[in-house]
Amino acid sequence: MTVNSAAVIFFSPTGNTKKVLKSILAGMNVPKTRMIDLTSPTVRASTPPIFEEDIVILGSPVYQSKVPPVLPPYLRNLKGNGKPIVLVSVYGNIEQGIVLNELASLAAEAGFSIFAAGSFIGEHSFSTDKLPIGEGHPSQNELGIAEDFGKKIREKMSGINGMGAHSLTIPGHKLPLLDHFLPEYVSRKITKPPVVDMKNCDRCGICARICPVSAVEKEKLMVDGNVCLRCFRCVRTCKKKARSIEFNAKPIIPLFFTLKNKVKHAPVLYI
Numbered sequence: 061m062t063v064n065s066a067a068v069i070f071f072s073p074t075g076n077t078k079k080v081l082k083s084i085l086a087g088m089n090v091p092k093t094r095m096i097d098l099t100s101p102t103v104r105a106s107t108p109p110i111f112e113e114d115i116v117i118l119g120s121p122v123y124q125s126k127v128p129p130v131l132p133p134y135l136r137n138l139k140g141n142g143k144p145i146v147l148v149s150v151y152g153n154i155e156q157g158i159v160l161n162e163l164a165s166l167a168a169e170a171g172f173s174i175f176a177a178g179s180f181i182g183e184h185s186f187s188t189d190k191l192p193i194g195e196g197h198p199s200q201n202e203l204g205i206a207e208d209f210g211k212k213i214r215e216k217m218s219g220i221n222g223m224g225a226h227s228l229t230i231p232g233h234k235l236p237l238l239d240h241f242l243p244e245y246v247s248r249k250i251t252k253p254p255v256v257d258m259k260n261c262d263r264c265g266i267c268a269r270i271c272p273v274s275a276v277e278k279e280k281l282m283v284d285g286n287v288c289l290r291c292f293r294c295v296r297t298c299k300k301k302a303r304s305i306e307f308n309a310k311p312i313i314p315l316f317f318t319l320k321n322k323v324k325h326a327p328v329l330y331i
């Protein structure tokens with residue numbers, strides 16, 4: 061089957077997942093693509109799309125070894141109707157967790173046929189100049205691997221007649237031991253909500269507009285710490301550098317990230 065169209069559905073507050081997906085698409089060389097960006101709360105609140113395309117690509121970052129909690133409720137409403145789906149996870153060089161397995165279950169429940177999958181590395185959302193984590197990822201080399209993956213997907217599609225016949229099983233990953241003991245959404249405990257320096261803020265309001273969970277109040281630009289995902293999209297988007305990332309004062313946290321970040325991970329592909 062020739063791939064003439066692809067729907068790309070993704071959540072990507074700091075852009076790494078989107079970057080990887082774009083490289084995969086470049087490799088696939090598909091004439092028609094539709095990008096469905098679930099980072100926007102408005103898109104997540106809208107009626108789920110109907111997929112007319114030949115293939116669907118689903119991308120998600122890793123949050124505490126799992127799929128970010130905002131995604132499953134949306135994904136459960138999708139209708140796959142046997143369409144092939146490619147699953148992509150992107151993590152911050154700490155722990156890839158069980159995201160590909162979770163995406164596979166959600167996709168199978170929605171009626172998709174798992175066609176290929178890959179995990180990639182992106183700079184960690186908590187990374188700063190003082191505490192770099194997963195810095196430099198995805199590298200040019202890794203984006204090249206993503207592009208090659210796209211070519212392989214195209215080749216595999218061209219050998220397939222009829223959908224659903226080639227559903228792939230992704231090896232089961234285990235939730236890391238530590239994650240069994242950590243409180244739910246531990247990021248809210250280890251990092252403060254994005255701190256704002258009002259001297260630098262010009263009140264453009266972009267932080268409120270681009271927040272994936274509308275946690276930034278539009279007038280005073282205060283962040284609701286209980287809603288904030290700690291994705292730090294607002295920190296990366298602010299042109300005035302008025303917002304910053306701060307850890308709660310526990311020296312063990314930077315030490316944990318520094319030690320974990322010493323291990324260099326590489327993309328893993330299933331096709």
Ligand SMILES: Cc1cc2nc3c(=O)[nH]c(=O)nc-3n(C[C@H](O)[C@H](O)[C@H](O)COP(=O)(O)O)c2cc1C
Nearest residue numbers: 073074075076077121124125152154155182184185
């Ligand atoms: C709340 C939260 C939890 C995270 N948990 C993990 C994790 O368990 N392991 C990991 O390696 N990276 C983790 N990350 C880092 C992201 O997976 C990584 O930065 C990814 O590239 C973000 O994708 P995006 O740029 O598409 O938003 C976490 C990020 C956030 C915001």
